[in-house]
Amino acid sequence: MVALRPLAKIWMNGRLVDWDKAEVHVLSHGLHYAYAVFEGIRSYDTPQGAAVFRLKEHLVRLENSAKVYRMKLGYSVEELTRAIMDLVKANGLPESYLRPIAFSGYGTMGLSPVGAPVNVAVANWEWGPYLGAEGIDRGIRATVSSWVRIDSRSLPPQAKCAANYANGALAKMEAAAGGYEEAILLNNEGLVAEGPGENIFRIKEGVLSTPPASSGILRGITRDSVIRFARDLGIGFQRTDFTREELFTADELFFCGTAAGITPIREVDGRPIGSGDYPVTRRLQKLYEDTVHGRIDRYREWLTYAR
Numbered sequence: 001m002v003a004l005r006p007l008a009k010i011w012m013n014g015r016l017v018d019w020d021k022a023e024v025h026v027l028s029h030g031l032h033y034a035y036a037v038f039e040g041i042r043s044y045d046t047p048q049g050a051a052v053f054r055l056k057e058h059l060v061r062l063e064n065s066a067k068v069y070r071m072k073l074g075y076s077v078e079e080l081t082r083a084i085m086d087l088v089k090a091n092g093l094p095e096s097y098l099r100p101i102a103f104s105g106y107g108t109m110g111l112s113p114v115g116a117p118v119n120v121a122v123a124n125w126e127w128g129p130y131l132g133a134e135g136i137d138r139g140i141r142a143t144v145s146s147w148v149r150i151d152s153r154s155l156p157p158q159a160k161c162a163a164n165y166a167n168g169a170l171a172k173m174e175a176a177a178g179g180y181e182e183a184i185l186l187n188n189e190g191l192v193a194e195g196p197g198e199n200i201f202r203i204k205e206g207v208l209s210t211p212p213a214s215s216g217i218l219r220g221i222t223r224d225s226v227i228r229f230a231r232d233l234g235i236g237f238q239r240t241d242f243t244r245e246e247l248f249t250a251d252e253l254f255f256c257g258t259a260a261g262i263t264p265i266r267e268v269d270g271r272p273i274g275s276g277d278y279p280v281t282r283r284l285q286k287l288y289e290d291t292v293h294g295r296i297d298r299y300r301e302w303l304t305y306a307r
């Protein structure tokens with residue numbers, strides 16, 4: 001959670017408007033029925049100035065989320081790329097969290113969004129690591145949620161729809177009430193899915209694993225980067241389901257996501273994970289930090305520079 005500090009501009013429906021003028025009507029359809037798809041992206045300070053990490057992949061995922069919900073964005077990936085770069089420049093922050101959102105707006109009411117206009121906006125703000133800088137450093141304490149992860153037969157987890165986050169919020173609030181920093185959600189099969197806003201990885205005997213896309217997860221872009229890093233570093237990797245008890249017996253566990261970065265999990269439901277060192281996680285963390293900050297040539301194509 002972060003208290004918002006206003007910046008100069010928000011991009012809304014094709015133009016930059018003053019932060020305070022980016023308003024919507026209380027009868028906007030998306031507000032009532034969570035008919036909204038969105039993204040979470042970050043810009044980072046690099047030796048060549050502010051750069052957005054894996055922008056194309058995020059915007060393609062936004063397009064795909066809209067497709068699932070029969071929503072017409074009205075802007076191409078190229079147009080949204082321009083919008084985001086204009087916003088980054090206008091607000092002047094080298095490092096920020098960016099939030100593109102498309103939602104059904106004001107005009108008609110009732111469950112179907114047909115007839116309501118689609119509004120598209122992008123805002124950014126300052127946001128440190130989602131699970132805290134201390135969490136990145138020392139690891140966090142997590143709990144297995146009593147709430148089950150949404151399932152593609154009811155609410156497709158691979159489409160990043162606002163409605164999904166009611167499920168995540170229930171898990172997050174339950175975890176917080178129990179004194180934990182984050183929740184781990186199991187899927188309908190009782191297998192590990194993900195956190196409310198992060199994918200999860202397990203390391204056992206030097207091999208990295210993460211649940212497959214079919215396990216009720218969002219196909220994370222950080223997850224994809226971590227898989228590529230593992231390959232490039234020669235770390236063994238498997239896309240495989242694991243059980244709740246395999247959380248407890250892991251050598252290392254970590255969450256990853258645009259907001260959370262790579263955050264080690266040091267304890268699950270009171271059981272310490274591994275030895276408390278995170279040697280594999282630390283290697284991946286370092287490579288991730290170096291990559292997003294433009295210090296590694298090999299991954300430079302993942303950065304879009306604000307020019």
Ligand code: PMP
Binds near residue numbers: 040195220
């Ligand atoms: N799972 C969920 C449910 C999320 O909301 C996020 C954040 N978008 C992630 C995983 C991680 O995805 P990414 O690495 O693309 O940010």
